[in-house]
Amino acid sequence: LLGGWAGNEIGVSLDRADRGYMGQAQTQAYTAPIGQQIVWQNPQSGHSGTIEPIREGRDSGSGAYCREYQTSVVVGGKRQAAYGTACQQPDGSWQVIK
Numbered sequence: 001l002l003g004g005w006a007g008n009e010i011g012v013s014l015d016r017a018d019r020g021y022m023g024q025a026q027t028q029a030y031t032a033p034i035g036q037q038i039v040w041q042n043p044q045s046g047h048s049g050t051i052e053p054i055r056e057g058r059d060s061g062s063g064a065y066c067r068e069y070q071t072s073v074v075v076g077g078k079r080q081a082a083y084g085t086a087c088q089q090p091d092g093s094w095q096v097i098k
Contacts, residue, residue, distance in 0.1 A: 013075045018047045022073070025051045029069060030086070030094055049073040059087055066097070 014022070025040035029051045032038055041048040055068040066087040073080055085098045 014047060014073070015042075015045060018042045018045055022049060022051075025049070026069075026086075029053050030067065030088075047073070047075050062087070064088055 021040040021042050025038040029036075029038045030053075032053055034053050034056060037050050037052040039048070039050050050072045052070045053067045054070050057066060058064065059066050064087040066085055068085045069083065071082050071084065083098075084096055086094045086096045089095055
């Protein structure tokens, strides 16, 4: 999900610390109940966001366990939303596939 923000206007505004806070929230969202909103905020920059797992299931091709997320980031008072999907890899790590 972090990679999806890199090329857009708001993504360019996220600094390394912002991406760290967002990454921690993303890690929590991998095991959070569906519908639970994970909130992050960087007190230094004032940037914030949410990550909410909205659906889970198995990938029809690989059979991997996947979760679909709704994300929101607020930078300078501007909110931008995105969706993404991450799937658990055989080694237990997660990979964003969309």
